[in-house]
Amino acid sequence: MTARAEMRHFHALFLSDIHLGTRGCQAELLIDFLKYHDAETIYLVGDIVDGWRLKRSWYWPQAHNDVVQKILRKGRKGARIVYVPGNHDEFLRDYVGSHFGMIEVADHCLHEAIDGRRFLIIHGDQFDVVVRHAKWLAYLGDWAYTAALGINTWLNAARRRMGFPYWSLSAWAKLKVKNAVNFIGDFESTLSAEAARIGADGVVCGHIHHAVMRTDDGLTYINTGDWVESCTAVVENHDGTFELITWQQPAQGATATEAEPEALAAA
Numbered sequence: 347m348t349a350r351a352e353m354r355h356f357h358a359l360f361l362s363d364i365h366l367g368t369r370g371c372q373a374e375l376l377i378d379f380l381k382y383h384d385a386e387t388i389y390l391v392g393d394i395v396d397g398w399r400l401k402r403s404w405y406w407p408q409a410h411n412d413v414v415q416k417i418l419r420k421g422r423k424g425a426r427i428v429y430v431p432g433n434h435d436e437f438l439r440d441y442v443g444s445h446f447g448m449i450e451v452a453d454h455c456l457h458e459a460i461d462g463r464r465f466l467i468i469h470g471d472q473f474d475v476v477v478r479h480a481k482w483l484a485y486l487g488d489w490a491y492t493a494a495l496g497i498n499t500w501l502n503a504a505r506r507r508m509g510f511p512y513w514s515l516s517a518w519a520k521l522k523v524k525n526a527v528n529f530i531g532d533f534e535s536t537l538s539a540e541a542a543r544i545g546a547d548g549v550v551c552g553h554i555h556h557a558v559m560r561t562d563d564g565l566t567y568i569n570t571g572d573w574v575e576s577c578t579a580v581v582e583n584h585d586g587t588f589e590l591i592t593w594q595q596p597a598q599g600a601t602a603t604e605a606e607p608e609a610l611a612a613a
């Protein structure tokens with residue numbers, strides 16, 4: 347554990363699953379993290395604002411405003427900000443392709459790393475149904491896979507209209523703890539397969555609140571984790587290496603500490 351009082355600057359910063367508007371959101375920790383981390387491009391990889399929860403009951407303390415202000419200030423100071431909506435902020439999917447002031451909204455996008463590797467940036471909920479029925483769909487082929495993506499979107503839109511919550515892979519996996527590892531593994535391989543399908547070198551996603559970086563067969567899978575439980579972010583250094591940062595509770599008034607950043611060598 348090293349004290350990190352100084353500002354660190356990166357080529358890119360990836361954050362997801364902040365869930366602003368919920369009591370679980372660790373807004374103070376995120377504000378502290380943003381104080382010490384800056385980047386040329388900031389990707390907001392979905393579930394930044396929890397629109398579903400806000401619709402049921404309004405919860406928006408000052409700290410949640412401060413998170414938004416801090417991100418916008420980075421934009422004013424020159425950072426490019428790309429917002430890739432998730433299922434909890436899917437209301438923003440209606441604005442895909444447009445700008446909110448300085449924020450670009452995209453369903454998914456490609457990030458080119460310093461070393462030339464290209465990464466698919468996507469929240470990941472689009473693949474819930476695919477993950478559940480991966481074997482069937484692989485057997486049936488590409489059209490079934492495409493259809494499943496559409497069904498997932500339709501099904502969850504219908505569930506929302508009927509007042510049911512989003513069908514969540516992570517919540518479902520947690521219910522079946524014994525199999526959770528399998529489901530996380532299936533999610534990871536499905537997202538990696540999608541990156542390969544579009545000719546990218548890897549994927550950066552969120553959704554399942556499980557931060558990890560790994561490279562298998564030349565394909566890099568990166569999940570940024572969340573700011574509800576784990577308080578994690580992913581950064582790309584100026585040499586093209588990626589790093590997973592866990593931001594810990596600052597010890598009473600002291601500077602925040604950084605726990606075991608795992609460096610991922612350029613593959």
Ligand SMILES: [Mn+2]
Nearest residue numbers: 393432433553
């Ligand atoms: Mn999600």
